[in-house]
Amino acid sequence: MTTTVLVSGRDFRPYEVIVGRGLMAGLGARVAPLAAGRTVVITDEIVAALHGKAALASLEAAGVQGRLLTIPPGEGSKSFAELERVIDRMLAFRLDRKDVVVALGGGVVGDLAGLAAALFMRGIDFVQVPTTLLAQVDSSVGGKTAIDTPRGKNLVGAFHQPRLVLADIDVLGTLPGRQLRSGWAEVLKHGLICDAGFFDWLGGGGAAGAAGDPAALERAVVRSVEIKSAIVGEDEKETGRRALLNLGHTFGHAIEAELGFDETRLTHGEAVALGCALAFRFSAAEGHCPAKDAVRAEAVLAAAGLPTRLKQVGTFRGVRLVQRMAGDKKAEGGRLTLILARAIGDVLVEKAVDPSALTAFLDAEIDA
Numbered sequence: 001m002t003t004t005v006l007v008s009g010r011d012f013r014p015y016e017v018i019v020g021r022g023l024m025a026g027l028g029a030r031v032a033p034l035a036a037g038r039t040v041v042i043t044d045e046i047v048a049a050l051h052g053k054a055a056l057a058s059l060e061a062a063g064v065q066g067r068l069l070t071i072p073p074g075e076g077s078k079s080f081a082e083l084e085r086v087i088d089r090m091l092a093f094r095l096d097r098k099d100v101v102v103a104l105g106g107g108v109v110g111d112l113a114g115l116a117a118a119l120f121m122r123g124i125d126f127v128q129v130p131t132t133l134l135a136q137v138d139s140s141v142g143g144k145t146a147i148d149t150p151r152g153k154n155l156v157g158a159f160h161q162p163r164l165v166l167a168d169i170d171v172l173g174t175l176p177g178r179q180l181r182s183g184w185a186e187v188l189k190h191g192l193i194c195d196a197g198f199f200d201w202l203g204g205g206g207a208a209g210a211a212g213d214p215a216a217l218e219r220a221v222v223r224s225v226e227i228k229s230a231i232v233g234e235d236e237k238e239t240g241r242r243a244l245l246n247l248g249h250t251f252g253h254a255i256e257a258e259l260g261f262d263e264t265r266l267t268h269g270e271a272v273a274l275g276c277a278l279a280f281r282f283s284a285a286e287g288h289c290p291a292k293d294a295v296r297a298e299a300v301l302a303a304a305g306l307p308t309r310l311k312q313v314g315t316f317r318g319v320r321l322v323q324r325m326a327g328d329k330k331a332e333g334g335r336l337t338l339i340l341a342r343a344i345g346d347v348l349v350e351k352a353v354d355p356s357a358l359t360a361f362l363d364a365e366i367d368a
């Protein structure tokens with residue numbers, strides 16, 4: 001079965017997110033109506049080897065001219081240097097404004113290719129073909145594109161919505177278990193934000209998804225896309241409600257930065273899982289949410305094989321983490337903003353976080 005979720009908001013052209021099995025073969029037919037000219041398929045070396053041929057064959061069968069542009073795999077490619085190289089290749093290919101970028105890969109490919117599409121000749125169309133669970137449930141939807149700088153995650157970017165998202169559950173069959181669990185963290189995040197029933201399912205019968213069961217994965221992808229697209233439709237540019245999608249990220253991004261964005265030590269999804277557990281425990285400590293919800297959130301995250309304690313991933317100092325967190329894009333006038341919880345499925349934007357309370361909380365967490 002194929003499910004189509006429409007992402008629509010006041011200030012951008014609506015687009016479809018198509019979720020199902022065996023969709024890669026139909027990529028060309030779906031891209032053809034969007035591409036007046038040619039396509040460039042931006043992908044990483046690992047995905048190119050696994051799925052590049054199928055993508056190009058499908059485009060060719062539909063009469064769409066396509067060529068591959070590969071980047072090295074990993075977070076290191078979300079850099080000014082790689083962005084420059086990609087745009088230079090696009091210029092060398094003589095792409096024009098009618099040509100279309102296809103982002104075939106995980107969140108790294110989607111974020112970089114999306115930003116290149118946003119900048120190239122002031123913006124050309126792009127299509128997301130997410131190949132990691134994380135990209136299917138999160139990064140391919142909503143139009144956030146970005147690169148990192150040594151000072152932090154995603155600090156340079158643009159909002160640029162795709163024309164189409166094609167999420168083929170079958171491509172997840174080649175994904176390593178660790179990457180599957182990493183994507184599962186963003187799925188759990190969606191339940192924690194606004195759907196306690198979904199979270200219960202993910203912690204019960206749906207847990208098979210984290211181990212690769214295709215039916216559970218499909219249901220988890222569809223519900224995640226529904227949740228994310230509804231929020232993005234209301235608040236594309238994160239002036240309000242969209243910040244809720246950042247649950248766990250102010251902690252998570254600071255931890256990723258402290259580890260030098262080394263995904264062999266901590267993937268983005270693992271950082272989000274740890275960040276969600278910290279956000280729930282800090283919420284409980286500050287009296288926003290019952291302690292039992294923080295305990296339950298942690299139990300489900302841990303059962304999925306995700307980290308929930310700082311000492312599992314490295315050695316940190318509270319003051320350093322808080323300095324990093326103050327540099328987050330949600331901070332206004334140097335004031336820390338955090339997404340905190342009232343309960344599982346009910347979160348809020350807290351703009352008046354006391355840095356000393358947060359530092360003391362993190363120092364106590366470091367050995368906990």
Ligand SMILES: NC(=O)c1ccc[n+]([C@@H]2O[C@H](COP(=O)([O-])OP(=O)(O)OC[C@H]3O[C@@H](n4cnc5c(N)ncnc54)[C@H](O)[C@@H]3O)[C@@H](O)[C@H]2O)c1
Pocket residue numbers: 044045046047050073074075078105106107108109111131132133134135138139140141142143144145153154171172173174175176179182183267268269
């Ligand atoms: N734009 C957004 O809204 C948004 C949302 C969430 C995360 N992100 C960003 O996404 C990035 C993380 O994305 P990710 O977790 O997909 O990581 P990733 O893109 O680095 O992919 C993880 C690894 O899986 C490999 N891979 C991809 N598809 C595969 C497949 N089908 N089979 C086998 N291997 C495959 C890749 O080559 C890579 O080695 C981070 O940079 C994060 O900041 C962005």
Ligand SMILES: O=C(O)C(=O)C[C@@H](O)[C@H](O)[C@H](O)COP(=O)(O)O
Pocket residue numbers: 138142144153154186238242243245246249329
């Ligand atoms: O789409 C959003 O909005 C999100 O916050 C989704 C996050 O999972 C994602 O990691 C996003 O890239 C974080 O955005 P940032 O603005 O904190 O960099």
Ligand SMILES: [Zn+2]
Pocket residue numbers: 138186249268272
């Ligand atoms: Zn994320």
